[in-house]
Amino acid sequence: MNAPEHQMAGIQVDVPVRQADLGRDGSASTIGMARWLEDARIRLRLRRFERLVGEGRFGPFQILLVGQRVSRLAPAGPAGTRVQVHTGVRRVGRSSFTFGQEVMVGDKRVGGGDATVVLADRSGPLQLPDELIADLDEMRLPETEVAARSAAPCVPPERLHRAHYSYWTPLRSRIGDVDSNQHVNFIALAMWYDEAVAAFTLDSIGSAAGDSVPDLPPWSYQIHYLGEVTYPGSYEVALTVRSVGTGSVHYELGVFRGSTCLGVADAIGPRGDGAHGQ
Structure with a gap:
């Protein structure tokens, strides 16, 4: 940085x-x-x-x-x-x-x-x-x-389709996430992306319950909101790794309800030893 x-x-x-x-x-x-x-x-x-x-x-x-x-x-x-x-x-x-x-x-x-x-x-x-x-x-x-x-900004069309992504994290909206516009607040959605990156990292290193959790949250996000995420609702945050550098990882993410993409994000964060299948 x-x-x-x-x-x-x-x-x-x-x-x-x-x-x-x-x-x-x-x-x-x-x-x-x-x-x-x-x-x-x-x-x-x-x-x-x-x-x-x-x-x-x-x-x-x-x-x-x-x-x-x-x-x-x-x-x-x-x-x-x-x-x-x-x-x-x-x-x-x-x-x-x-x-x-x-x-x-x-x-x-x-x-x-x-x-x-x-x-x-x-x-x-x-x-x-x-x-x-x-x-x-x-x-x-x-x-x-x-x-x-x-x-x-133009969102590449492939980012709107489930087939583009390789990893999925299920999440449910919470009433505390809903703002005055009656949809899930953008800060809450950014935290969903953090959750997906953390879950992916844990799965990549084979961490079990009680193990030390690596501290690898992204240090940058670029997010586009394409549709409303509402309450109540069950959603999935999709993730794929675009590239892995010497000290960083570039993720591509999306929020889906069924086959509908409601938002996409690019995130860049630190690469932990042993993470991301490397």
Whole structure:
């Protein structure tokens, strides 16, 4: 993992490191950092848009996260440490926009990510109102070719089919995972991917009950949400290993209900000795 010493432009929000954010190594997990990014996005003020909604001139609508990326670049912690999350806007389209974010501890970048958001009603995505676009324009980050290319990610069609994957973990949605949109929250779904990687790792090394469990959670995720995961429901998280490097493993994952793929993810994490059939 690499943590360049620089700081992006954008709106800064201070976030305390909570005990629940820490992984088994005592520093913030990738899932913990995803919570910080969400916390910072929620705390942004979109004053023109909020006024428009408050006056009843836009809606009803839902705010939907259709894709996100989060990377843990360096250790952050312990609990009680305050980190700074910098948030700006990388892209504004007709019906979606993309936040860019970095997590800093002092002058050191320890994590980052982005999130693509749409506003939708029962008929599908809505065109962004001028008031929201004006609010987002005030948070614009310098546009880059990389940001422009990643604005509309394309999921390879083979990733939507069960035959692409070689390993399966059954999971059931829990009522505590359901958010105000009445579907399973994206943080809970990211934790499902963590569960699948852990189960696959244990099976790969032939671990039995009571054995020491290797600490190999992914340090980066790129996730695309394709459909609603609801409660109650029985699901499967699919996994296949795309590549194994000297010190890392690249996983391809998907969430399925029967034959329907509801989301896919790419994850990169550490390679443990003896894991992944190597």
